Amino acid sequence: MYQIAVASGKGGAGKTSISAALASWLGNSAISCDCDVDAANTALAMEAVIQSSEIYYSGTAWEIQQSSCTGCGRCVPVCHFGAIHMQKTLAVIDEALCERCGNCVGVCPSAAFKPVQKTGGELFISKTANGSLLVHAELLPGEDTSGKLVRAVRQKAEELATDQQTFCIIDAPPGIGCPVIAALQGCNLAIVVIEAGQSGIRDAKRLFELLASMKRPHASIINKTGIDAGADAQARQLAGHFGSRILAELPYDKRFREATEQGIAWHTYTDSFVAEHSCSLCTAVIQIKGELDDKSHTDR
Amino acid sequence: MPTLAIASGKGGTGKTSLAVNLASYLAGEYRLLLADLDVEAPDCAPYFGSSADSQQAPRLLQEVYIPVPQADDSRCNGCGACSRACHFGALVAIENTVRINELLCKGCGHCVRVCPTGALQERPVSAGKVCALSPLPGQAPIELLYGLLNIGDIRTTAVIDAVKKKAAEATASAPGLTLRDCPPGASCPAVRAIHGADYCILVAEPTAFSLHDMEKTARMVLAMHIPAGIVVNKAGAGSGDVAALARKLRLPVLAELPWQLDIAEHGARAETALDVPEMIDFLFKLKKALQQMKLLGVGEGGL
Numbered sequence: 001m002y003q004i005a006v007a008s009g010k011g012g013a014g015k016t017s018i019s020a021a022l023a024s025w026l027g028n029s030a031i032s033c034d035c036d037v038d039a040a041n042t043a044l045a046m047e048a049v050i051q052s053s054e055i056y057y058s059g060t061a062w063e064i065q066q067s068s069c070t071g072c073g074r075c076v077p078v079c080h081f082g083a084i085h086m087q088k089t090l091a092v093i094d095e096a097l098c099e100r101c102g103n104c105v106g107v108c109p110s111a112a113f114k115p116v117q118k119t120g121g122e123l124f125i126s127k128t129a130n131g132s133l134l135v136h137a138e139l140l141p142g143e144d145t146s147g148k149l150v151r152a153v154r155q156k157a158e159e160l161a162t163d164q165q166t167f168c169i170i171d172a173p174p175g176i177g178c179p180v181i182a183a184l185q186g187c188n189l190a191i192v193v194i195e196a197g198q199s200g201i202r203d204a205k206r207l208f209e210l211l212a213s214m215k216r217p218h219a220s221i222i223n224k225t226g227i228d229a230g231a232d233a234q235a236r237q238l239a240g241h242f243g244s245r246i247l248a249e250l251p252y253d254k255r256f257r258e259a260t261e262q263g264i265a266w267h268t269y270t271d272s273f274v275a276e277h278s279c280s281l282c283t284a285v286i287q288i289k290g291e292l293d294d295k296s297h298t299d300r
Numbered sequence: 301m302p303t304l305a306i307a308s309g310k311g312g313t314g315k316t317s318l319a320v321n322l323a324s325y326l327a328g329e330y331r332l333l334l335a336d337l338d339v340e341a342p343d344c345a346p347y348f349g350s351s352a353d354s355q356q357a358p359r360l361l362q363e364v365y366i367p368v369p370q371a372d373d374s375r376c377n378g379c380g381a382c383s384r385a386c387h388f389g390a391l392v393a394i395e396n397t398v399r400i401n402e403l404l405c406k407g408c409g410h411c412v413r414v415c416p417t418g419a420l421q422e423r424p425v426s427a428g429k430v431c432a433l434s435p436l437p438g439q440a441p442i443e444l445l446y447g448l449l450n451i452g453d454i455r456t457t458a459v460i461d462a463v464k465k466k467a468a469e470a471t472a473s474a475p476g477l478t479l480r481d482c483p484p485g486a487s488c489p490a491v492r493a494i495h496g497a498d499y500c501i502l503v504a505e506p507t508a509f510s511l512h513d514m515e516k517t518a519r520m521v522l523a524m525h526i527p528a529g530i531v532v533n534k535a536g537a538g539s540g541d542v543a544a545l546a547r548k549l550r551l552p553v554l555a556e557l558p559w560q561l562d563i564a565e566h567g568a569r570a571e572t573a574l575d576v577p578e579m580i581d582f583l584f585k586l587k588k589a590l591q592q593m594k595l596l597g598v599g600e601g602g603l
Binding site for chain 2: 044059061096097146
């Protein structure tokens with residue numbers, strides 16, 4: 001399966017809209033993966049209907065049993081994250097700060113720490129409006145294992161894919177941290193969506209640096225052009241600097257948003273402006289895939 | 301003086317834009333610290349002239365170090381206790397040696413504590429930086445602190461914690477209002493960034509995506525017992541009903557900023573938009589709302 005990850009660094013650059021447009025255009029030959037597990041919107045963009053779901057267990061956490069805690073306070077200084085404090089004569093864990101390392105558990109003389117299996121969220125298999133499959137997930141608010149859930153989503157897509165599905169379209173989370181790395185790992189092509197503005201350009205630069213360190217092939221799409229000509233030029237320069245071919249430039253236009261909001265695949269949208277931009281974008285993706293395939297054959 | 305966190309759920313709804321515009325607007329009246337906690341994609345600095353053609357250079361305040369174990373193989377007896385203790389899969393014990401994946405280590409110290417032979421010692425490994433940018437004469441008096449996660453590193457929360465600590469130190473010596481520009485999402489980086497704030501401003505745009513993601517973040521904020529309110533950005537650009545969601549969550553809508561091309565243009569150039577009348581109206585309403593909730597004093601800003 002040929003895995004294409006759509007990423008951006010900055011949030012709101014257009015990853016979900018573009019990955020949904022690409023997946024819709026590929027139809028049944030693609031399976032989609034929404035890896036933005038704490039703000040998952042591909043299901044909304046592709047009007048997906050949930051077919052089945054499973055609970056995602058994020059691992060072991062600990063609770064302090066009040067009846068066993070003697071209030072000795074030994075657990076407080078061993079915590080490197082400041083997550084345990086004494087409330088009168090009882091130790092209390094602040095879940096927002098706990099990294100679940102378990103260091104506290106071993107120093108407790110009264111075995112007051114009780115392991116609990118944490119439910120981290122839910123994983124869904126859905127059918128999109130055009131009949132293709134989408135794997136997505138909802139991380140519970142405040143959960144801290146988003147990278148692990150991203151891997152679970154990608155693994156589920158690989159399990160489900162049949163011979164017919166030759167593409168996997170990955171909608172990556174924003175940023176450059178743990179869940180982004182999990183979404184990009186091993187992908188055949190990363191599409192960097194550069195939002196044509198100072199923030200979008202800075203964040204895309206950090207993403208290009210990450211992709212270089214991960215040795216992933218990439219190409220670019222410049223989104224929301226036409227607001228500031230200077231930023232448009234800088235976005236092109238940035239892609240050029242990192243040797244990333246610009247597959248398409250999408251002008252800032254409310255019609256793209258309207259199509260996405262209505263859950264309509266861009267290439268079928270009644271307004272030809274949206275449809276044409278979308279088709280040329282998708283064609284350019286297929287073309288660069290072909291060239292990368294040829295190159296890897298030659299390299300071999 | 302209180303700490304206000306600016307969060308959203310979905311990325312790109314206008315957190316940074318609100319943070320820099322609100323900071324610049326309030327800076328005449330209040331002593332103000334802006335903490336950019338979106339350490340994977342920090343974008344406040346360019347608004348204050350930190351670019352290649354500017355003379356103003358950010359200062360490195362601190363390298364953020366994680367205490368990562370280092371093994372002395374001559375003392376390792378191959379018992380594997382360290383590897384069993386590590387919940388992050390950062391250590392593998394093979395015969396009489398320990399392989400350490402430094403990038404996976406969170407620096408919890410568990411392995412070091414359980415090693416019976418004292419073969420593991422901690423050494424500092426960088427996960428990122430904390431930087432500061434001070435205003436030049438004639439600029440709005442805003443102190444900016446921001447974090448930068450190293451490329452390829454996954455310890456986002458350690459860098460966020462370090463920026464928060466520096467911000468707390470700064471306001472301890474010179475009390476003032478702290479504005480936090482938080483990362484998107486509702487997982488650990490967002491939790492860490494919002495944790496400890498006195499109030500959370502949720503930035504929503506009227507789209508289905510934004511409302512879906514904001515609801516999740518709002519519920520997380522409320523579960524953390526932090527009071528919150530919503531501001532609407534890009535009002536009119538989208539058909540989502542922010543007011544209905546606000547009613548459902550029982551959160552107030554503090555102010556609304558209409559979508560306008562001139563505001564977007566300023567944003568694309570990393571400029572504040574205080575010359576746009578609608579932006580000033582919006583910030584005035586927001587300031588009044590914050591004053592009514594006693595989050596901002598009236599005429600006691602410390603200047």
